[in-house]
Amino acid sequence: MAALGLDFGTSNSAVSVLDAQGTARLARFESRAGWRTTAPSVLYFDPPGRAPGSSRSYAGHHAVGAYLEADTKGRFIQSLKSYLADQGFDGTIVGRRKHSLEALIGLIAASLREDAAATLGPLPPRVIAGRPVRFALADSADDDAFAVDRLRRALTVAGFDDVTFEYEPVAAAHAYEQRIDRDEIVLVADFGGGTSDFTLIEVGPGPRARRQRDVIGTSGVALAGDAFDRQIVRHVVAPDLGVDAHYTSSLGKTLPVPAWPYAHLERWHHLSFLRSPDTIEMLERIATTAEPAGRVDRFIELIEDDLGFELHRAVQATKQALSTDETTTFVFRLGSTTLTRQVTRAEFTAWIAEDLAAIAASVDELMRSTGLPASRVDRVFLTGGSSFVPAVRRIFLDRFGPDRMTGGDELTSVATGLALSAAARA
Secondary structure (H helix, E strand, C coil): CCCEEEEECCCEEEEEEECCCCCEEECCEEECCEEECCEECEEEECCCCCCCCCCCEEECHHHHHHHHHCCCCCEEEECHHHHCCCCCCCEEEECCEEEEHHHHHHHHHHHHHHHHHHHHCCCCCEEEEEECCCCCCCCCHHHHHHHHHHHHHHHHHCCCCEEEEEEHHHHHHHHHHCCCCCCEEEEEEEECCCCEEEEEEEECHHHHHHCCCCEEEEEEECCCHHHHHHHHHHHHHHHHHCCCCEEECCCCCEEECCCHHHHHHHCHHHHHHHCCHHHHHHHHHHHCCCECCCHHHHHHHHHHCCCHHHHHHHHHHHHHHCCCCCEEEEEEEECCEEEEEEEEHHHHHHHCHHHHHHHHHHHHHHHHHHCCCHHHCCEEEEECHHHHCHHHHHHHHHHHCHHHEECCCCCCHHHHHHHHHHHHHC
């Protein structure tokens, strides 16, 4: 029975269905830069009108377009998937109205559904939705179960009533399986925005004929691309905006600039939380005596002009460039000032060293827990945006060697595999 494959990601999402020939077809989404096979997992709300609840919402590429075209910025929201396992977070207030997390994710999923139908035609009622092995912020199996239940409710809000979940790396294995004509044990490493997931699985003609893929083991860690981005903000952007500055208090004491606003800077979609009059007044008071001069003023300008999305794009461009080049230049235009800094791959690798160690430890734990020697792994399939980072690839090269490494369709293999998995379940 055909089903819709829905990969709702922390940063980007994709949708796929099987055609009559059993080939997975990806939905296409129109963006300002042309048609894409992914849509950003974001929401934008216009500034609130006079009536409560009158703020219009947009999702995906529509959200990005509305935000960039707005003279007066509203509320931009991203990375909602990262909060699914947080039992203390039930939603947020936009304008004058409280929105539950499920309702917010439901808005994104509903937009994905509508846009997918525009390019794929009528969609099947059954949905195979991806889920990470370990959700971000999940400290227990109960947290993971809570996250799955919330995601199910969010998809119900979007009109998806028949929902089945599949591990995202298992879905990627289904996509990889289409390339091979022999049975293999594959280590799938799926790097999202908020989680890195690993699965050892047997794929190929034999498991396909049995309609059963033997999952040998899974592991995961709640960090990936967003954590790498934060390190670039911390080391490249924040110093130019005053994170290391000092100021003179009203009592004449020299004090460091408070660190907490810069924690919001590392999660750029949190910048709107800093636009309160009290926070701006505090930063303006600090800026009058801060040294080096001018840096905190730049931070204020960034907040008031709500340039978080533009900053995010500049950070992402730097990270992507370092996947192919040893050196690149970070460039961010902030009013009449342009922030620039040369960044080397070696620096970036050093900044993310702790994150890399956590990823490596998760891979090693998977191999230990399954008792499978590295020599028994036929192929290592890397997928997801952060799989392009050389230091990430090095983790697998060191353990399995270059001959067993493969990848492809890094941003859409999970969605493709989710649709294919429906046939395996039929």
